Amino acid sequence: MKKAAFFACLCCTLFSCSNVEKKASEKLQVAREAFERGDYSEAKIQIDSIKILYPKAFETRREGIGLMRQVALGEQEKTLLYLDSMLQEKQKAVDAIKGNYVFEKDAEYQKTGNYLHPSQVIEKNLHRSYLRFQVDENGVMSMTSIYCGPYNIHHTAVKVTAPDGSFAETPAAKDSYETTDLGEKIEKADYKLGEDGNVISFLNLNKDKNIRVKYLGERPYSTTLSPNDRKAVAAVYELAQLLSSITEIKKNMEEANLKIEFIKRKIAEEEKKEAE
Template sequence: MEADKAYREGNYSLAKLKIDSIKTVYPKAFDEIREGFSLMQEVRLAENQRNIAFCDSMLRESYDQLNEMLTRFDFVRDDRYQEFGEYYPKAYPHQTSLGRNGLRSGVREKGALFIESILLGSTVSHNKVRVTSRDGSFAETGVVTADGLNYRFNTSERSYEIVRYIGNDENGIAQFIYTFHDQPLTVHFMGSRTVTANLTDAAKRGISHSFELSNLLLDIEQLKLEKEKSEVLIRYLQSRKEK
């Protein structure tokens, strides 16, 4: 059987194609159809075992990269309120970022990246930002109005507006900054009027580091998910064989 040959050679896609064709080409070849069904279970089992081996290999490599990358970050979690923590880039520490207008970044433990815009002393009720390069290229966040993501407060010295952009609201701002990190970039705080500020090299470096970490963590989560799906399917296939 051609399907069996493909299976033994590790060409699982071809093996499944050949098995599927048996019913079409030989609809009354019941013995061959039954054999094909049994072989299909073996093919799916082997295919998922190979997928697990691939995921394990990629995860080992990814965790090596992660361990090195995390030396650039501080990890913060308040056990009273947070199940998962957040990574803040050391290149542009959060505790010092309140000293000027600009953008700061962070990455949640599972890989979600966020950008925060910080505007001091100017009450414009901004709810989105645009980042522009010298040639006119730009990226722009979505509008954020939700409580907890868009907030303002005052101290005895000045007022602050801080807006967090995450998920669809972030809208590619970090990738834009990562791409043009070696060029002058301007942040536009957009609300009742627009205020602009130059993005510092430290802020660009911190956001670039966050962008890289986010991508790596999301890749790791996807690999873990793919491995888990294969493990579940293998358990199912093995339970069918035992019946």
């Protein structure tokens, strides 16, 4: 009797295990079909459900891990294709307008060049106090407050005000310097987009308005943003958005390629183990 009961229990266990593997395999097949049609989200859901519903279906779960790697590889390759198309689109947009800017780069001292609006090249703005805008090749935009006058004001920040009273103000510049040229006092302070107290975005938003610029220093000094300077901030801001997008896309493409290499290496290692 005991032997009969033992064999009966054993048969039940084997049948149960076989049934579990069968149901798990059905889930895995659904996952494979989803993977084949490019529905990676559904494939992942089905693979994850095997682990939850059939934790003892060890063989099917092992196959599921292999399929999950294929899914991850497919996702990254799909992402890479999308990023590449986005990169081409942004690059076309840059190529269409970059001829409207002056590109400055000293090959001896600079690794990265800068784009300026033609109206703001140094040669056209000697002896003038104004806000100068530029963007480097990676899309990092910056603003320089330039003061020229008979005496120093020792400024380290600027405040810009629109006709309706709204305003923005930079924090103290991290990079500023002063010099004298033939008796003329020259001061410059630099502010990067994102570290400028929202001044650059404020100027771009109000590019069609008469903006008052107040230099914040030991002595008071104010001026008005000229029409050309308003055009410059809007034009450089537009290019900066495109260039920074390109930089971000390239960064994401590099990350996707690294993930693809990692997944392929894991797949190769598993195939090698199975062959052995």
